[in-house]
Amino acid sequence: MRIVPAEEFDLKRESDYGTPEQNEAVKEIVRNVRREGDAALLRYTEQFDNTKLTASGLRVQHSELMAAYDEVEESFVTAIRSAAERIRSYHQKQKRSSWMDVQPDGSILGQIIRPLQRVGVYVPGGKAAYPSSVLMNVIPAQVAGVPEIVMVTPPATGGTEGINPYILVAAAEAGVTEIYRVGGAQAIAALAYGTASIAPVDKICGPGNIYVALAKREVYGAVNIDSIAGPSEIVVLADDSAEAAYAAADLLSQAEHDEMASAVLVTTSPALAKAVSAEVERQLELLPRRDIARASVDSYGAAIVARSMDEAISIVNKLAPEHLEIMTEDPMGILGRIENAGAIFLGPYSSEPVGDYFAGPNHIIPTNGTARFSSPVDLDDFIKKSSMIYYSKEALLRDGETIMELARREGLEGHARAIEIRLEQESQTGGNSK
Template identity: 75%
Template structure:
């Protein structure tokens, strides 16, 4: 990791919208599934995943879900169950209620909150499987009251035929029983437009490769999507009270995600910077995913020297990182200064994986500086709101002239007359 001053640093990566060829491939797949349904879905599953399926075998059976429990360790079942309980408890505090406000003139204003009816969750296969992401997508939707949650996942994981049993157990523990063995852009298209076997959804969420990301972008508008996520990020602000081994381990915990992940240390101490850099190299040599993490550290790993904690927080606010760890003496004293971060971890024992897996907050967090204006996935992502207006006669007669004034100033006479006709009926001529 190179050491630089804060003024020399700039980390801003463009969102990957794919090559022209990748976009063309995705558009063709989405169009085919939209127009041909199961036939195209099965064709692409055979062509791209090497799995020849019949329509009736697309859906994972209850027997397969039960069998998955026999293929995983009991300790994993206990761990995923405990994590699900924490995630559910945290997100339950985010629930909103509909409300109505009775005005003195008899009018009622309010907001009606309803859950989305049907949500699709994409769970990747490929290089790795992420049972924790099943929980982070499914549980907020359940807490919001979504009655139908469907999961899609490739029919092969890590190059082996069959869905990862850990994914299936996580789904079962989260309460999902509608699961289809289909992945890639074709799965996104099936969720968006429906096929003979898969009913369409209102929203699609969950991570995936570039083809999945482009397909989500392609179908947006027909359905809602969560986001087009960029590579994972971690920024740590530490002083010399921090343990270099802890900080190095946390930096590498994100670097091992993929070659484009970024790991940034901001510190007030040059001695600590050197110690942490050496510790990163020492731990990197022993990391199973060394090749990926090393590429990330070499390309997007950096240590920034600042003069004060306050300057460091200013740098963090400009970065708006996905994950931000503050490992300094009295970290809570600085909390009010932190404006832009997807998730904030305070103190030496709040390691980023605590949030990824177990504490309860969602680990699907805005990347690439978008924490300036967006938030982690939560219950609000799975609800819709309707405004409620019940206007009384008294209110309309009192405010009708004002409403017509505003309508006519915009040149919308039809709007004004919709009010005027009512006022005339009630004995008020209106503005003629």
């Protein structure tokens, strides 16, 4: 891994908005599903997933879900259950209540907080299945109280209708209420606009390939969508107290995700930079996914040597990484100075995979520097809020003139008159009495 002085480092970031052809293809798929419903879904499933289904075969049956439990190891069920329990427990701490403010004049103001009614979660198909992502997308919705949580995932290619049993078990444990075997842009269109078989949702979450991402962009507005994730990132901020082998292993756990993943060490210690760099080389060669990790480390990895902890912290804040590990003598002393980071891991035992799978906080975290203004997925992503205004007669009589002054200043006489007509009528019918 290359070692660079702080002043020479600039993080490469890439965004993928698709080619014009991909954009056009997605628009057409969405248009057709919107127009033709199930018929289009089935046609695209045959075309893209080599699977011939009937409309009644779209929905995964309860018996298939139960059968999935027989196909997976018991140790997996136990593991996913403990993870689900911890994730649920963390997200439960974010619960918020509707509130109201009862005022002395009899007015009541408030905010009503309610779960979304129906949420769709996309789960990619293909060889690699990520049950942990199912937990991280579904559990916050379920804890928020969303009554209908719909999962869509493509059928396994090659003519079988099957869905990865680990995904099915994770879905059942997380609290998914309906599952459909459909993927790609066509699944997103079905969730957004509905078909005879799939009722439309309020929000669509979950990762997918470029077609899925473009389709989410395309339907945004008709439904809400989560943010579209870029390649994964880790920054390890370390001083010379850090264990080089741990730092290297954690950097590699990020680099193995994706050739475009970024793993960066920021340190005040030139010796540590050297040691971590050497450890990265050593451990990298032993990884099954070494080709991916190598590409990531070579293109996006670096060990940055800062001249002071102040400079190191300011680099971290500029990078605004998705994951930040602080491996310094006193990590809590640095925490308060971190302005921008999606998830912050403190101390030698808080390895990033602890958070990816198990600790409780969500692993869906803003990438690409957007931690500057975005947040990890949490309950707030699955609620909606309504303001409530009950104004008393006393309050209206007191404030009416002021409201009319402001409305007239903006040239909105109709607004003023909506107040005026009440002031006039109420003074005719008994004046200031309540």
